[in-house]
Amino acid sequence: xxxxxxxxxxxxxxxxxxxxxxxxxxxxxxxxxxxxxxxxxxxxxxxxxxxxxxxxxxxxxxxxxxxxxxxxxxxxxxxxxxxxxxxxxxxxxxxxxxxxxxxxxxxxxxxxxxxxxxxxxxxxxxxxxxxxxxxxxxxxxxxxxxxxxxxxxxxxxxxxxxxxxxxxxx
Amino acid sequence: xxxxxxxxxxxxxxxxxxxxxxxxxxxxxxxxxxxxxxxxxxxxxxxxxxxxxxxxxxxxxxxxxxxxxxxxxxxxxxxxxxxxxxxxxxxxxxxxxxxxxxxxxxxxxxxxxxxxxxxxxxxxxxxxxxxxxxxxxxxxxxxxxxxxxxxxxxxxxxxxxxxxxxxxxxxxxxxxxxxxxxxxxxxxxxxxxxxxxxxxxxxxxxxxxxxxxxxxxxxxxxxxxxxxxxxxxxxxxxxxxxxxxxxxxxxxxxxxxxxxxxxxxxxxxxxxxxxxxxxxxxxxxxxxxxxxxxxxxxxxxxxxxxxxxxxxxxxxxxxxxxxxxxxxxxxxxxxxxxxxxxxxxxxxxxxxxxxxxxxxxxxxxxxxxxxxxxxxxxxxxxxxxxxxxxxxxxxxxxxxxxxxxxxxxxxxxxxxxxxxxxxxxxxxxxxxxxxxxxxx
Numbered sequence: 001x002x003x004x005x006x007x008x009x010x011x012x013x014x015x016x017x018x019x020x021x022x023x024x025x026x027x028x029x030x031x032x033x034x035x036x037x038x039x040x041x042x043x044x045x046x047x048x049x050x051x052x053x054x055x056x057x058x059x060x061x062x063x064x065x066x067x068x069x070x071x072x073x074x075x076x077x078x079x080x081x082x083x084x085x086x087x088x089x090x091x092x093x094x095x096x097x098x099x100x101x102x103x104x105x106x107x108x109x110x111x112x113x114x115x116x117x118x119x120x121x122x123x124x125x126x127x128x129x130x131x132x133x134x135x136x137x138x139x140x141x142x143x144x145x146x147x148x149x150x151x152x153x154x155x156x157x158x159x160x161x162x163x164x165x166x167x168x169x170x
Numbered sequence: 171x172x173x174x175x176x177x178x179x180x181x182x183x184x185x186x187x188x189x190x191x192x193x194x195x196x197x198x199x200x201x202x203x204x205x206x207x208x209x210x211x212x213x214x215x216x217x218x219x220x221x222x223x224x225x226x227x228x229x230x231x232x233x234x235x236x237x238x239x240x241x242x243x244x245x246x247x248x249x250x251x252x253x254x255x256x257x258x259x260x261x262x263x264x265x266x267x268x269x270x271x272x273x274x275x276x277x278x279x280x281x282x283x284x285x286x287x288x289x290x291x292x293x294x295x296x297x298x299x300x301x302x303x304x305x306x307x308x309x310x311x312x313x314x315x316x317x318x319x320x321x322x323x324x325x326x327x328x329x330x331x332x333x334x335x336x337x338x339x340x341x342x343x344x345x346x347x348x349x350x351x352x353x354x355x356x357x358x359x360x361x362x363x364x365x366x367x368x369x370x371x372x373x374x375x376x377x378x379x380x381x382x383x384x385x386x387x388x389x390x391x392x393x394x395x396x397x398x399x400x401x402x403x404x405x406x407x408x409x410x411x412x413x414x415x416x417x418x419x420x421x422x423x424x425x426x427x428x429x430x431x432x433x434x435x436x437x438x439x440x441x442x443x444x445x446x447x448x449x450x451x452x453x454x455x456x457x458x459x460x461x462x463x464x465x466x467x468x469x470x471x472x473x474x475x476x477x478x479x480x481x482x483x484x485x486x487x488x489x490x491x492x493x494x495x496x497x498x499x500x501x502x503x504x505x506x507x508x509x510x511x512x513x514x515x516x517x518x519x520x521x522x523x524x525x526x527x528x529x530x531x532x533x534x535x536x537x538x539x540x541x542x543x544x545x546x547x548x549x550x551x552x553x554x555x556x557x558x559x560x561x562x563x564x565x566x567x568x569x570x571x572x573x574x575x576x577x578x579x580x581x582x583x584x585x586x587x588x589x590x591x592x593x594x595x596x597x598x599x600x601x602x603x604x605x606x607x608x609x610x
Contacts, residue, residue: 027287027359034352051338052398055345059385063348064378067355071374074359074367128338128398 005046013039021094026073034066052128207324215333219303222533227488228265230540236261237544272481280361280474287360292475292482295353299489302343304333306496307401309506309528311335312517330517330525331506332401339400340392343497344385347452350490351377354454354461354471357483361474369470372555373461376451379559380458383566384448387441390577391501394434404505408514414442414502420509430584437577442502444566444573449494451562453487456547460555495539499532506532 016035023029038058045054135143232247239246250267251259279285309331316325329335336342351374358370391413392398395406411419416431451458462470472483499505506528507514513531516524553561 027356031352031356051336052341055338055341059341059345059348059381063345063351064381067348067351067374067378070352070355070359071371074355074371128341 002047006043009039009043009046013043027070030066030069030073033069034062037061037066050127052131204324207326208328210323211327211330212333215330216304219333220300223300223303223489223492224485226492226533226540227485228269230488230492230544231268231484232261232264233540234544234547235264237541238548241545241548269481272478275477277477277479282362283474284360284362287356288474289479291353291357291360292479292486293353294356295350296482296486296489298346298350298353299486299493302346302493305336305339305342305400306493306500307332307335307404307505308496308532309525310514310517311401312515314517314521314525316522327522330522331528335399335401337397337399339403340388340398340497340501341385343493344381347490347493348377348381350486353483353486357475358471361471363474365467365469366471366473369461369467369473373454373471376454376458376460376558376562379562380448380451380566383444383562383570384452386567386570386574387444387448388501389570389574390434390437390441393574393577393581394438400500400505404500404507407504408507408509411509412502412504413438418504418509420511420514433580433584434577437573437580438502440569441573442498444570445501446498448562448566449498450543450546451558453490453494453543455487455491455543457550457553458558459552460558463552491543492536492540495536495543496532498539499535503535506535 013036016032016039019032020029020036023032041054041057041062044050044057236246238244247261247264249258250261250263251257252263253266279288311329311331313326313328314330316327319325354373354377355370358366358368358373361367391403394413395403397403397406407413408420410427411417411421411431414435416435417428419431421427450456454461461467462472467473472480475483508531512519513528516527518524520527
């Protein structure tokens, strides 16, 4: 059953991913990206047994981040994007970048223990607890640094919007 | 490393492995039931679940109109009774007539819309609420045997009280219901018209804001019960008293057991209120119904819709309301349990009839919350938009974060002074085992 599901989900991911690039309508592209994220989440859950990761992936990326993307796209004028012609230079640059990323992923995957094998080797099912324990022990420093990064972004937004207000009032 | 410590860690690991085997007897019995039977009964449960939800939705609409009429000193719908007769039956036939009307109306699509997304949006709005039904436990999980034979399939039902017993129940519900916003936003955008667009924009901002507070407010529940499995949360509440009302417990009320529960209730009751109010915002209901406020936006995101497509938005909204009520009951009001041992073991003694009785008790509790939602809708005025955002980000978010810290401190204190909360202790042991496993 697992291989069948894997192929269904990966096919769905690839189709949705291609439609992200090919769609001229930004809203449709954003929605395709959301579909890609949902398929990736399903793969985490059904092929890896990482249910907690699956629901977090859906809740954070599909449920919050992509909705904010849509929010911004809808507020901007999307008519212009639909008529813009495609340029070859972007396609070449994008393909090169994608190839580079793929090489990186392959290198990383070859260097580390496959997740599936680790999952089969009797790791507890309760992955929420595992993620929590790892975040608070082994990966505490990177975790805290990431949170500081997010805090910096939040403060930056407040600062930018405040200076904007001051300028417009004076 | 100190050899005695290593030995202790090994012992803990062994214990955890043993308890892991012991606490999943249901998995063993499920392994004995053939996969085909499991699939068959899952299908039956899904069909019954969908039927109950859709039926409840239509009668919730009727209840809303009746209660509203009662509160405003009117009569309400009282004419439609048994179909094809003139017997009025207090208007109980109204939902049937409404559904027929929705189905038979012309599916009109305005010309100025983005057709694909216009048709997709109502489907996206209705499905998340119906999907979340599958993780709510509505009765006991004890395997029951039917008193009669079923052709081609066995008559043993594994886990009769829930469709999918997964370990991340509440988070799954949050994840799926966070997708509801797509239906609303797309409806607003695809309609290509001012009022729906404003409704969609308001809705996306509102739902994201309150999702944060909602998700954080249930973390104390996970901390106290030590699990994210809804059935286990219900079991905990049966043994230690309901989380929002700790004195409702089958145990005799003595000071030593009640004190830690009452202390935790100081955290859990505010958490419950934050969760309740956030559910109002998540389901776009009064006092937070800005996405569809009739007076300023005509109808908000659904203005350009008619016929069954409009009815689907309604269906999704009321299904979300019912699921919120079910989640509130499950997390804070003991789920399907009552504080009597005989009732809780009904599945053993009465088999499938016990399961049905437990389901009816669950539905009764949920109905109480649905009536609360209706009552609030017809007695509160609408929030101003900035007040809504202030409440979500400046009041609920900090409060629920503070509640998590206070809850952790209390749990540590209770453990230290030997309050004997079993779930917390075992979680600590498990964490120790995982740390040992990782550092190995």
